Amino acid sequence: MHQLFDLLQPLRLTEIVDIGANxxxxxxxxxxxxxxxxxxxTGFEPQLEALEKLNTQKSDLEQYLPYAIADGNMHTLKVxxxxxxxxxLEPDQNTFDNFIALKANATVMERVLISTCKLDxxxxxxxxxxxxxxxxxxELSVFLSGKEKLRNAVVIQTEISFVTLYENQPSFGEIDIELRSQGFIPHCFAAVKKWPISPFMYENEPLRGVNQLLEADIVYVRDFTQPQKIDNEQLKHLAMIAHCCYQSFDLTLxxxxxxxxRAALPANTQQLYINMLNGSHHVA
Structure with a gap:
């Protein structure tokens, strides 16, 4: 990892923002x-117990703040x-009636009026x-109210829902359209969650899904097919994140x-990276 950093020589450390850092x-x-x-x-976590745990365990390269990031308006947090x-958002009981194994988790225990901040x-x-x-x-409210901060971002990992679990929750399609409009394209799924449709369940594995997609963590990256819109420093941070976080060696290369x-790196850097991968047995 340090070897790659030394190859790329970015001007600074990669800056990560984690919203909902619990x-x-x-x-x-x-x-x-x-x-x-x-x-x-820089992480954000409005649930105080989770925030305290994060701050107790953090290193000197981390900071965690209690702000709720959304559209800048007052909202009722459904605990x-x-x-x-x-x-x-309010849990959608019609949806949860179809996923009974999840329903108890979505019981609202408390409603707390909170102020939210725009990412920008x-x-x-x-x-x-x-x-x-x-x-x-x-998530969509953050993308819409954070366009200036996101202008230089190169990777977004966001949770999406294929079946919306909350009332008035934006669908995957709405999020996809917005992120594409900001210059990102889908890259990979970091995780995919399937869930059994009620009343079916495997006898010994009641949470095991069959085929129904419920949620996923999807990774969007700055559109590398439009490289003229990506500056050298952005390319370096994209290369670091692709390699270190997702093992996307092709994107890094x-x-x-x-x-x-662009003559921003020496002419033999590609070969040095390939040698580095072969030496680490990442690539046959």
Whole structure:
């Protein structure tokens, strides 16, 4: 990882913003970058218990703030029985009637009036290369009110719903249209969640899905087919994130290829990267 950083020589560490930083689904995709001290993380988590845990465990390259990021308006936060389902949106009972194994998790235990901030208004964010976001259905409001901060971003990992779990929740199609309009294209799925449609369930595995897609974490990247719209520093951070977070070695090599064409890297950098991969047994 440090070898790649030395090859690319970006001007600064990669800047990551994590909205909904509560680590309920395990390690974040940027864990290895952070462990290698090659990125800085600014996280947002309005649930105070989760925020306290994040701040207790953080390194000197991380900061976690209590702001709820959305459209800048007042909202009622629906605190659910399972904290991972807490949302600014109301759980859609018609949907949950079809996924009974999930329904109890979405029981609203408390309603709290909170103020939200627009991503564009957050002074603590000076640069944003990689946005990771999971805020239970309110992601589109962030993309719409954060266009200036996202203008230089190169990767977005967002949760999407194929079956909307909340009332008035934007669909995957709406999110896809907006991110494409901001210059991103889909790259890969980081995770796909299937869920059994009620009343069917496997006898010993009641949470095991059959075919019905429910949610996914999808990764969008700056559209590399339009390289004239991507500057050299963006290409370097895209290469770092693609390699370190997603093992997308082909995308990393494409970025290096473009940088070589622009004479922003020495002419042998592609070969050095390929040698690095072969030496690490990533590529046969």
């Amino acid at each position: 680590p309920i689904d395990g390690d974040p995709p940027y864990k290895t970058l952070l462990q290698s001290k090659l990125c800085k993380v 659910c029985q399972y904290s991972g389902m807490t949302s600014l 208004d957050i002074d603590e964010i000076q640069a944003l290369d990689f946005l990771k976001i999971d805020i239970q259905g309110a 494409r970025c290096i290829n473009l940088l070589e064409q």
